[in-house]
Amino acid sequence: GAVVSQHPSWVICKSGTSVKIECRSLDFQATTMFWYRQFPKQSLMLMATSNEGSKATYEQGVEKDKFLINHASLTLSTLTVTSAHPEDSSFYICSGKTSSYEQYFGPGTRLTVT
């Protein structure tokens, strides 16, 4: 299957700082990428849909000014958590959608805000 990578896999940052997470589709072009958040022992919560070259579409309740998403190319999307706070600590997972509508997920990034 197609491969999606995320970097970093784990990051610790101080409250008030910003953190950028990269999501790359390694062997396919993803015109659409998705960003999810997963709380411990819970399902994935879709945060936003990112289309290459256009603004991301955020789900209801997700602050677009706090979670900045950029999809600059067909293989790269980034999520920046601005002015992070401890409540932003979570597991963030991205996925890329292929032309056949299948989604392939990255390994996730664990963010801890101290």
Next chain:
Amino acid sequence: GNSVTQMEGPVTLSEEAFLTINCTYTATGYPSLFWYVQYPGEGLQLLLKATKADDKGSNKGFEATYRKETTSFHLEKGSVQVSDSAVYFCALFTQGGSEKLVFGKGTKLTVNP
């Protein structure tokens, strides 16, 4: 709207036991159905899929059949292994609508030796 309901876990089995994880769905149109697996500390991996009624998806000994009449996509495996311990998510996708995956809440499986 579209939704997926999975049996609540956790499920604990002994090695070589038979596994069934129930999944039912509600959807407008004709969804594609998926099972994803998440191993501890990792992202999701596509386990199997079915795109139309009566299709059977299979992979690594796991199977699921798309049952339109019962709107179900139950996951089964005849003999589980310790390495199957993970969280399993049922999901659906419909084209032409929001085109987003809709996930069930996940079922945690623990297989003991």
